[in-house]
Amino acid sequence: MRSMPNSQTTVQQAKGHAGSSTKHESAHKHVSGEAIYVDDMPEPAGTLYAYCGFSPKARGKINKLDLGPVRQAEGVVAVLTADDVPGHLDIGAVFPGEPLLAQGEVEFLGQPIFVVAATSYNAARRAARLAEIKIDSERALITVADALEAESFVRPPHSQQRGDAAKAIKDAPIVLEGEQFIGGQEHFYLEGQVSLAIPAEDRGMMVYSSSQHPAEVQKLVAEVLDVPMNLITVDMRRMGGGFGGKETQAAQWACLAALVASKTGRACKMRLARSDDMSSTGKRHPFYNQFTVGVDEEGLIQGADITVNGHCGYAPDLSDAIVDRAMFHSDNAYYLGNAKITGNRCKTNTVSNTAYRGFGGPKGVILAERMMDDIARRVGKDPLDVRKLNLYTDEGGRNVTHYHQTVEHNILEELIEQLEESSNYRARRAAITEFNQHSPIMKKGLALTPVKFGISFTVQHLNQAGALIHIYTDGSIQVNHGGTEMGQGLHTKVAQIVAAEFGVDIDDVLVTATRTDKVPNTSPTAASSGTDLNGKAAQNAALTIKQRLIDFASEHFGLATSAIKFADGEVQLGAQTMSFAEFSQLAYMNRVSLSSTGYYKTPKIHYDREKAAGRPFFYFAMGASCAEVLVDTLTGEYQLSQVDILHDVGTSLNPAIDIGQIEGAFAQGLGWVTTEELVWNNEGRLLTNNGATYKIPAVNDLPEKFNVELFERANPEDTILNSKAVGEPPFMHGIAVLCAIRDAVSSLADYRVSPELHSPATPEKVLWAVNATRAQAQAEG
Amino acid sequence: MIRFLLNDQPHAIDNCDPNMTVLEYLRNELKENSSKEGCASGDCGACTVVLAELVDDELNYRTANSCITFVGNLHGKQLITAAHLKEQDKLHPVQQAMVDKHGSQCGFCTPGIVMSLFALQKRSDHYERGETLEALSGNLCRCTGYRPIMDAAVQMYEPAEDDQFTRNAEHTKKSLNKINGDADEVVTLSNGEHHYYAPATLQQAVELIASHPKARLVRGGTDLALEVTQHLRTIPEMIDLSRVKELNKLTVTDTEIVIGGARSLDSSVETLKNYYPEFADMLARFAAKQVRQQGSFGGNIGNASPIGDTPPVLLALNANLTLKSASHCRDVALEDFFTDYRQTLLKSDELIGDILIPLPEENAHLKVYKISKRQDDDISAVLAAFNLSVVDGVISKASLGFGGMAATPKRAKATEAALIGQPFNQATIDNAKQQLAVDFQPLSDMRASSEYRLEVSRNLLQKAFIEIGLELQQENDSPLFVDATQTRICSHA
Incomplete structure (x- = not known):
């Protein structure tokens, strides 16, 4: 018999349970710099540093690749090309088409062609630039327009429809048409892509990867190295930001590090410098949207014909699902009547675009909001009134989406009215109209926009999760689950959920690094699903152990199960209480298993893509945002004066974290529609590939x-403690800012013109919109 | 050998490549990983450290981007990172405030933000929103939306007792004084191949420049370091002017403001505010606090970037430069200094000694506008400075400086000619606007199109006209004056 740890603890009110604003589990380590990211880990002796040689051209055959100067450079240990890959060369996440290293031809400027490993990071970077690469250039497709003209797609077009859109539009009293260019977005996670691979026995590999999807990294490393997956372990403690940029696109750098480690037998780290990270990893898709919408004299939509064209880049990556989600969300919160939505997946010779917070959703929502503004100007109403008029409603059957899912538990009307009141929208609207009449240079604008966002992966099998919980004999609890921590507070929320189940202090619950050898076959931490899926899985694991403990206590103490309670760090056993630690020891001594897995899969969801009908989403998260701006009509500059957001998180698991998610998502949405501009030249070179030229919001x-x-209102669906997912939906609150800028510009034409203003609305674009709106107002007298 | 305090411990660096940055030194050599690399170009602030140095025998705490600060620059200073703030297991009040207010999410930018807040807390004794925004403008956070960080800035002034830095201040001063004991020596650092010299006096500086004509001059390194971290070049010889006493002075004479070429931008703001508030306001938007504290006027002028922010203003103010070498000293008009794209009159044996800015003239109005995608920490698409004198309704003098419009910072001579001697009215302005296209044929790039640059320049002239018109009405106490016309979005400055 082994000696037992001391289990004397002072019992007090257990803290940090679900529902409380518990601090982030790593906050104290973040502020002191003690939180360890992949690049901070101690490196094994002899660690090599890998870097890539990148294609200097956007498209063409590799005519010459002289790596001699690279091999001879100081500190270089190995130089590898596609020919050195023992297993699969293709690392496409869903569909093939993404070679780990280019072979024979290149498809975008910045594509990795070879990898060099050297004894220092700087030596590897310097050596990587010494290759002589000659490409027989072919005509590159750079823009969506190029791809549409060439009918170049990464995946086939797809449509969703309900009723006869063409007829409804034809019969409508008013028909509006428009097009909308929406820029992409660089993730600008502060921690760039990084991976450390350490060789293990039997051709195995331990991989530390800043990835939202360790299971996929594991699979791809195994395939690249041509070993079974059980030899590869991927470990992810925390990311310095992900935002979707590390869902699929962390894998390449992990695979390259593992390739070098496998070939050399030495540990290898691969970390991209910011400019290469920005040039050689995918971004939010730029979109080009077109619409024709028929409305009645009041502005009520009768029918809509919408085409969304996603700029996918050279490979499919996740673009099929991303464009699908744009289609799913091109209604946003509104009943479109008879509607046809078509999505194109445009293939260009640029880096393959990828997931980014909201996936395709924002690109659909921004179109719907654009239509609302245009309709409002045409029928001479306040845009908010047109929005409210067109909301999904249970009345008259106007609650079914164009993909035939019924919008249940719709709280938007109530939520919007609450925000309208709390933001003082009507009074401010009147004051702004007055201000604009007397302010010749500066104009104010106001907009209140809603969001309705579908929660669930639209790829059904991803809606599952696993967890693993151990209780040790001192009563401390260790939790592992399939989700990854990228700052969103997932580990904190999961720890809160588990602490609540066992009635212990959150400090007694440790969530450890996500590891493929602890919880296997996990889904990416994406689609806002982290807590919904992993929180439930962890709760299920906890419930399994708890049931065993209750059964044991019931038998051991001869108590009814109802007399056994876990609270405040204690276990109540009828009349007596015992500390959780003592009780854990007792259970162990009586041979009760204190470890369990937990599993969860989302119920109710189904979707038939052939028929474009079903229930792809378990539920919808909703919210609304009201933004006021001040626009300088001489320069196009603007300032955000005020933002009011009301957002639906169900029953909040952690109000502080949820508010942090909402604020942060709004800030990213703000950047997306204002200052974050990606500029490529005609050769396909990204000109805005560093922090000096690409501007995310500053303080x-x-x-x-x-x-x-x-x-806060309990989610009627059976989600984890009736909460709602919060990661992505509030991103779209940033769209209110774009609408507010258009509103300010529209004042120049007495709100009769809906200004043409594409996203991002840089000062330059705003100035052109000002000029065009003035000209139009004058032309129309 | 470079000597500095690493937190409270004396530390020396010898036999080291002077191209190494402070961040590389911390992470690679010391394995001290609290400072993060976000961009290696001074654009994100994740690597922010605090450098404390003695100014008038007081400890002056300021921030620097360690990713673009060369190790040599540490000499004589105290280097403090986020890892140094805790006392035993107790978080520093700034750190605790960030925890309490939920100021971190992914945590990667957090050590840098903590250091910017720490320096702010050391510089001032109470929360002020504008000052806090200015202190944080160079620290990007991609997760939070900044609100909780601002809340932390409010809370951080509430500590009950002094922190260890304040308690140990006298000892720190003593240690720094000891390190700086040989203050008149040239500090050197070399790995045998690459060499760094940090002279203490002007005489040493010009002599070093004369004997090392190919050496690059550096002050904060905020521009030069990019050649190393972004373009992977190596600089064989560097002469760091930051220690040169004569080049760090600021004096105001009866006729001009004299700013030493190596004086930091940030430390000149207070004086400029008294004479040219528009200039000082613009400087609050010049790069970020970290860069303004490291970078100098001489550097911003000497690198001759067409998009440097101070040259257009200095051109409009008819500033002059004193160029100095071991053998001579000469004054040149800034207007003549820029000869072509990144080319200047500066000879290989010269340095920029002083920047001479005439004091404001009676009847003169200076208007400065910076146009960029983002309000803070962005490079200008256009920087326009209008210096107009109006006497009895006539424009008696006009000097207009522009950045982002040509291969060099440049005066708008044709436009000036169309203004001088003309009545101060809309017709004159309309006519002058046409001349801007004579003066400039700007480029299109990722910051703005040629068309926008020209259009916005015309509109800024219009705006200057409106604003000066309002000032004139106010001065004349004209009954026409109404303070209703808002003409600018308010920056935090």
Whole structure:
């Protein structure tokens, strides 16, 4: 018999349970710099540093590849090409088409062609630039227009429809048409792509990867190295930001590090410098949207014909699902009547675009909001009134989407009215109209926009999760689950859920690094699903152990199960109580298993893509945002004066974390529609590939009046403690800012013109919109 | 050998490549990983460290981007990172405030933000929003939306007791004084191949320049370091002017403001505010606090970038430069200094000694506008400075400086000619606007199109006209004056 740890603990109110604003589990380590990211880990002796040689051209055959100067460079240990890959060369996440290293031809400027490993990071970077690469250039497709003209697609077009859109539009009293260019977005996670691979026995590999999808990294490393998956372990403690950029696109750098480690037998780290990270990893898809919408005199939509064209880049990556999600969300919160939605997946010779917070959703939502503004100007109403008029409603059957899912538990009307009131929308609207009449240079704009966002992976099999919980004999609890921590507070929420089940202090629950050898076959931490899936899985694991403990206690103490309670770090056993630690020891001594897995799969969801009908989403998360801007009509500059957000998180698991998610998502949405501009030249070179030229919001871009409130109402669906997912939906609150800028510009034409203003609305674009709106107002007298 | 305090411990670096950055030194040599590399170009602030140095025998805490600061620059200073703030297991009040207010999410930018807040807390004793925004403008956070970080800045002023830095201040001063004991020595660092010299006096500096004509001059390294971290070049010889006493002075005479070429941008703002508030306001938007504290006027002028922010203003103010070498000293008009794209009159044996800015003239109005995609920490698409004198309703003098419009910072001579001697009215302005296209044929690039640059320049002239018109009405106490016309979005400055 072994000696037992001391289990004397002082019992007090257990803290940190679900529902409380518990601090982030790593907060104290973040602020002191003690939180360890992949690049901070101690390196094994002899660690090599890998770097890539990148294609200097966007498209063509590799005519010459002289790696001699690279091999001879100081510190170089190995130089590898596609020919050195023992297993699969293709690392496409869903569909093939993404070679680990280019072979024979290149498909975008910045594509990795070879990898060099050297004894220092700088030596590897310097050596990588010494290759002589000659490409027989072919005509590259750079823009969506290029791809549409060439009918170049990474995946076939797809449509969703309900009713006869063409007829409804034809019969409508008013028909509006428009097009919309929407820029992409660089993730700009502060921690760039990084991976460390350490060779293990039997051709195995231990891989530390800053990845949202360790299971996929594991699979791809195994395939590249041509070994079974059980030899590969991927470990992810935390990312310095992911936002979708590390869902599929962390794998390449992990595979390259593992390839070098496999070939040399030495540990290998691969970390991309910021400019290469920006040039050689995918971004949010730029979109080109077209619409024709028929409305009645009041502005009620009768029918809509919408085409969304996603700029996918050279390979499919996740583009099929991303464009699908844009289609699913091109209604946003509105009943489109008879509708046809078509999605094209345009193939260009640029880096393969990828997931980014909201996936395709924002590109659909922004179109719907554009239509609302255009309709409002045409029928002479406040855009908010047109929005409210067109909301999904249970009345008259106007609650079924164009993909035939019924919008249940719709709280938007109530939520919007609450925000309308709390933001003082009507009074501010009147004051702004007045201000604009007397302010010749500066114009104010106001907009209140809703969001309805479908929660679930639209690829059904991804909606599953696993967890693993151990209780040790001192009562401390270790939790592992399939989700990854990228700052969103997932581990904190999961720890809160587990702590609540066992009635212990959150400090007694440790969530450890995500590891493929602890919980296998996991889904990416994406689609806002992290807590929904992994929280439930962890809860299920906890419930399994708890049931064993209850059964044991019931038998051991001869108690009814109802007399056994876990609370405040204690276990109540009828009249007596015992500390959780003591009780854990007792259970162990009586041979009760204190470890369990847990599993969860989302119920109710189904979708028939052939018929484009079903219930792809378990539920919808909703919210609304009201933004006010001040626009300088001489320069096109603008300032965000105030933002009010009311957002639906169901029953909040952690209000502080949820508000943090909402604010942060809004800030990213703000950047997407304002200052974050990606510029490529005609050769396909990304010109905005560093922080000097690509501008994400800084502290002064957020307004002093930044009011975020939770619309707390239990999710009627059986989600984890009736909460709602929160990662992506609030991203779309940024769209209110674009609408507010258009509103300010529209004032130049007495709100009769809906200004042409594409995203991102840089000062330059705003100035052109000002000029065009003035000209149009004058032309129309 | 470079000597500095690493937190509270004396530390020396010898036999080291002077091309190494402070961040590389911390992470690769010391394995001290609290400072993060986000961009290696001074654009994100994740690597922010605090450098404390003695100014008038007081400890002056300021921030620097360690990713673009060469190790040599540490000499004589105290280097503090996020790893140094805790006392035993107790978080520093700034750190605790960030925890309490949920100021971190992914945590990668957090050590840098903590250091910017720490320096701010050391510089001022109470929360002020504008000052806080300015302190944080160079620290990008991609997760939070900044609101909780601002809340942390409010809370961080509430500690009950002094932190260890304040308690140990006298000892720190003593240690720094000891390190700086040989203050008149040239500090050197070399790995045998690459060499770094940090002279203490102007005489040493010009002599070093004379004997090392190919050496690159550096002050904060905020521009030069990019050649190393972004273009992977190696700089064989560097002469760091930051220690040169004569080049760090700022004096105001009866006729001009004299700013030493190596004086930091940030430390000149207070004086400029008294004479040219528009100039000082613009400087609050010049790069980020970290860069303004490291970078100098001389560097911003000497690198002759067409998009440097100070040259257009200095051109409009008719500033002059004193160029100095071991053998001579000469004054040149800034207007003549820029000869072509990144080319200047500066000879290989010269340095920029002083920047001479005439004091404001009676009847003169300076208007400065910076146009960029983002308000803070962005490079200008256009920087326009209008210096107009209006006497009895006539424009008596006009000097207009522009950045982003040509291969060099440049005066708008044709436009000036169309203004001088003309009545201060809309017709004159309309006519002058046409001349901007004579003066400039700007480029299109990722920041703005040629058409926008020209259009916005015309509109800024219009805006200057409106604003100066309002000032004139106010001065004359004209009954026409109404303070209703808002003409600018308010920056935090």
